[in-house]
Amino acid sequence: MTKPAMSVALSPDADDATGETSGQITRRKPHASAACSSCNLAELCLPADLTTEEMHQLDELSTLKRSFSRSDYLYRSGDKFRSLFAIHSGSFKTQILHEDGREQVTGFQMAGEIIGLDAISTDIHACEAVALENSVVCELPFNKLEALSRDIPKLQRHLHKIMSREIVRDQGIMLLLGSMRAEERLAAFLLNHSQRFAARGLSATQFQLRMSRQEIGSYLGLKLETVSRAFSHFQNERLINVKVRTIEIINLAGLQACLNNSR
Amino acid sequence: MTKPAMSVALSPDADDATGETSGQITRRKPHASAACSSCNLAELCLPADLTTEEMHQLDELSTLKRSFSRSDYLYRSGDKFRSLFAIHSGSFKTQILHEDGREQVTGFQMAGEIIGLDAISTDIHACEAVALENSVVCELPFNKLEALSRDIPKLQRHLHKIMSREIVRDQGIMLLLGSMRAEERLAAFLLNHSQRFAARGLSATQFQLRMSRQEIGSYLGLKLETVSRAFSHFQNERLINVKVRTIEIINLAGLQACLNNSR
């Protein structure tokens, strides 16, 4: 149970010499299949009650898939903004860089989530997105998306909801960073991942983290040693079993209780 | 203080006995004046190059103004979402409440800024907005705004930019909370306010803060004493003069330098 379902890389002949940027490109035959099913756009396609015509239009939107290997950049800070990306499979981290070298992981994104919303504001990507494992994304050209959402109010509303959800998520992290102690933060992190795995039909209690202690620490505003100690402590408390990146939640309620002990 | 969540929705002539909810309502004669100038929608109206017809449509959108006194709620966590609000004058704070009583200030908003974006995602306000002083807001019914933005692509794009900007702002705060020490946080806070005052034609170096040390602390993830000490320290360093809520920045470059000293 190491790597969860990981569809194959699709394109034979794209150069991947540096293993660095770009990712491999695949152009999907439009209409080959329904947009949502083929692209797994859990979030984007939620407006469930579209007409078939509308479905087709949506289908045309996302004809490009690109695949990435661990530590490839999906985009970098400063890149020109053209598209949002829907993660088809795999996972990414996003991070912002401060001049003085500091960096802050702002999120971990998994299949079905939309990435790149921060760039709309300036037409320049404000953060960078890095693959945590082999991953495939659907590219969604933003001006096409905007045009389409003018024609399909349900899509428009959906897009707004996605953006708003990101705002709510970020504010949740502000709460976490601003008022939780180390172990509460880690508990919140684990529970959040548990839910998200569950929402994808995977186990809520057993999963593989794809990021390092360092990256978790950056996300949670902690040093990696503190993260490691918190993991060990949860293990001693018999709340979880942790073997490096393999997590098993033994006492879910216990973890949740952790969160409600205010300082 | 703080009555915990829940209260009436906002009806026109609601009683204001407690000085608590609602705010007073003014219905503007549509067309009485140009939307942007009358409403001061710095952010919303930026799409500068609209036709007069489009301007008129925008004008119709925001016919409702409401005024609030210090510590009045603009909306509360759990309220049904109907409208965004453009702050016409004055200022607000937004905060989220955690079950266990913890609360986290997520932002301070001033004239020209849009408030309420977080509620789009669920149709329920996720946080609450409280006036920091006497303030006036323009109510922007969201479904009208959506409808209009289908007709006016520039408005659509603008709305997207506003939402995206909020995401970028929140991520900046994540960086602050996740990787800055107390004095850096306060420096960032002061510089941010300085810029925002300047952008409104006010002095960048002398201003009045409208929030308490406690509120600043909540926003910055610090205790009020720590905030107070940081102020005192800046004063001793001759970076600022501070007399309670009256701030004068003496050495702006010095404050900025503060920010670039990584840990």
Next chain:
DNA sequence: AAACTGGTTTGATATATGTCAAAAAGCGTG
């Protein structure tokens, strides 16, 4: 003016988390 009130400043002390360092465990590669 005196008394109150809520916010602010400042000091002494406690504590959570950071820092530094070394050992242990994983993991890919020759």
Next chain:
DNA sequence: CACGCTTTTTGACATATATCAAACCAGTTT
């Protein structure tokens, strides 16, 4: 399988910030 490289764990110690407490101050009420 041994080797080297990276990540993780654990320990000892340092420090930034929180906590507790008291004094101070400004504005408001009596």
